[in-house]
């Protein structure tokens with residue numbers, strides 16, 4: 001069993017601005033040391049560069065700042081997500097909240113004005129069809145769920 005984690009939460013510099021959102025967790029560090037963490041940056045996996053222009057979700061579509069819909073860039077990842085989960089023995093995911101790709105509880109509203117709304121990122125929404133998805137603010141709940149899997 002493994003946990004899928006947003007790459008930027010693991011300290012990888014894959015964010016649109018070239019930075020990361022390192023999540024300091026001894027639990028995650030232990031799992032990583034025993035090869036039970038699978039890293040994924042959906043935007044990089046979909047061919048986007050680092051750094052890159054910011055994107056947001058608007059009415060379920062991925063848009064850039066000029067309003068151009070680029071959802072299609074993610075098509076291959078979405079179509080292959082179930083196989084990716086199965087091939088990597090992924091039982092749950094911890095994804096970066098507020099991201100248009102990884103958001104779990106909140107996303108920006110597509111107006112590029114910094115306005116947050118309730119919602120899931122494109123890939124987290126797909127992931128949730130197959131496995132429980134937590135965000136970085138829910139590590140307590142995530143670890144509790146993980147421990148139920150091991151019983």
Ligand code: SF4
Pocket residue numbers: 006007008009014015016040041042043044096099101102
């Ligand atoms: S797409 Fe996800 S993993 Fe990649 S930088 Fe954004 S939040 Fe992090």
